[in-house]
Amino acid sequence: MATMVDVAARAGVSVATVSHVLNNTRPVLPHTRQAVLDAIDALGYTPNALARSLVTARTRSIGLAVSAISNPYFTEILQGVEAGALERGYGLLIADPHDDPHHERKVVQLLHERRVDGMIVAPSADPEALLNYLGQHAVPTVVLDRLVDAPADRPFRFDQICAQNAEAMAQLVTHLAERGHRRIGLIAGRPGLSTTTERISGYRHGLASAGFPYDERLVAHGDSEEEAAERATGGLLSLAVPPTALVTANNVMTIGALRALRERGLSVPDDLALCCFDDFAWADLFTPRLTAISQPGREIGAQAVRLLLERLAAPHRPARTVRLPCTFVHRTSCGCADISRYARTPEPLRNIQSIQSPTKGPMS
Numbered sequence: 001m002a003t004m005v006d007v008a009a010r011a012g013v014s015v016a017t018v019s020h021v022l023n024n025t026r027p028v029l030p031h032t033r034q035a036v037l038d039a040i041d042a043l044g045y046t047p048n049a050l051a052r053s054l055v056t057a058r059t060r061s062i063g064l065a066v067s068a069i070s071n072p073y074f075t076e077i078l079q080g081v082e083a084g085a086l087e088r089g090y091g092l093l094i095a096d097p098h099d100d101p102h103h104e105r106k107v108v109q110l111l112h113e114r115r116v117d118g119m120i121v122a123p124s125a126d127p128e129a130l131l132n133y134l135g136q137h138a139v140p141t142v143v144l145d146r147l148v149d150a151p152a153d154r155p156f157r158f159d160q161i162c163a164q165n166a167e168a169m170a171q172l173v174t175h176l177a178e179r180g181h182r183r184i185g186l187i188a189g190r191p192g193l194s195t196t197t198e199r200i201s202g203y204r205h206g207l208a209s210a211g212f213p214y215d216e217r218l219v220a221h222g223d224s225e226e227e228a229a230e231r232a233t234g235g236l237l238s239l240a241v242p243p244t245a246l247v248t249a250n251n252v253m254t255i256g257a258l259r260a261l262r263e264r265g266l267s268v269p270d271d272l273a274l275c276c277f278d279d280f281a282w283a284d285l286f287t288p289r290l291t292a293i294s295q296p297g298r299e300i301g302a303q304a305v306r307l308l309l310e311r312l313a314a315p316h317r318p319a320r321t322v323r324l325p326c327t328f329v330h331r332t333s334c335g336c337a338d339i340s341r342y343a344r345t346p347e348p349l350r351n352i353q354s355i356q357s358p359t360k361g362p363m364s
Helices: 004-011 015-022 030-043 050-056 072-087 101-113 130-137 165-178 194-210 224-239 253-264 297-313
Strands: 061-065 091-094 118-121 143-144 159-162 184-188 220-222 245-248 273-277 291-294 321-324 327-329
Touching: 004 030, 015 030, 061 072, 061 101, 072 091, 072 253, 072 297, 091 101, 101 118, 101 130, 118 130, 118 297, 143 253, 143 297, 159 165, 159 291, 159 297, 165 184, 165 194, 165 245, 165 273, 165 291, 165 327, 184 194, 184 224, 184 253, 220 224, 224 245, 224 253, 245 253, 253 273, 297 321
Parallel strands: 061 091, 061 118, 118 143, 143 159, 159 321, 184 220, 184 245, 245 273, 273 291
Antiparallel strands: 291 327
């Protein structure tokens, strides 16, 4: 069986250089790196991960806790995390917390007991038990998509990454206002999530930018679920003066809203214009095609890995929160003409005034 010494001899480099290539612990010149990789392939060398973990106290594995089964958006994030981890030589252990506070605490503990080097988590609406566990055990962690507040009783060392929720939601509202709509409804997500709080903030900002007052009767919570969104949409449609346009705050709730409209025999966009937060694979196949906000899910996942590895390399550096821009995908459910280029040419978000999102309480 080939060893690192054999690889080093074949590549004409030191054993230390082979180690740097395998572990990404130091920059290596491209031609040298390629020589090492060619030698590994030629010799069929396989690193001994168990022996390496005993020496370094690292397993080169990352724990990922996201509700990927129940939320298709997290599937994209998972793909980004997996690609980012693989690129850097890390394995991935995945658990689905099902957006349940008790279950997420349990699965994160199980991942931690398997000696992952760090954790990437998308917390529930009540993440106190989760955060207490991660803090008490000093687990290097990146919070994903749903931001959390710094605990008052200990230093906050969780890095965080998410999309620019408020700005993107404001773009949808102002677009509908420009189409002539004055009563714009919102199907908001689960209370307690940062995305919910930020998207409501963006909705209100979009109304204010258009010169419209905020009417709380036009906001209904779909709890980030299809059935709840169907009921919430039905409630808005039953108002004495119902909305003429609707914005849904995630892709699952979009399906629920469309079901409610179909049950009432209403047509989009003839009877009611519709825009949604979260583009998804089949949004361009609906009739009409759905105007949507596209989040950079894979990039969020890949950058979460980068943030975690930087935290592992520098445990005491200040915590960071990274926000990535979204894209406005202009189709026809908003009532605009069917111009084919819109389907394949997403538009950047407009340069609207920066929105200050609330900082108290977890959000998503």
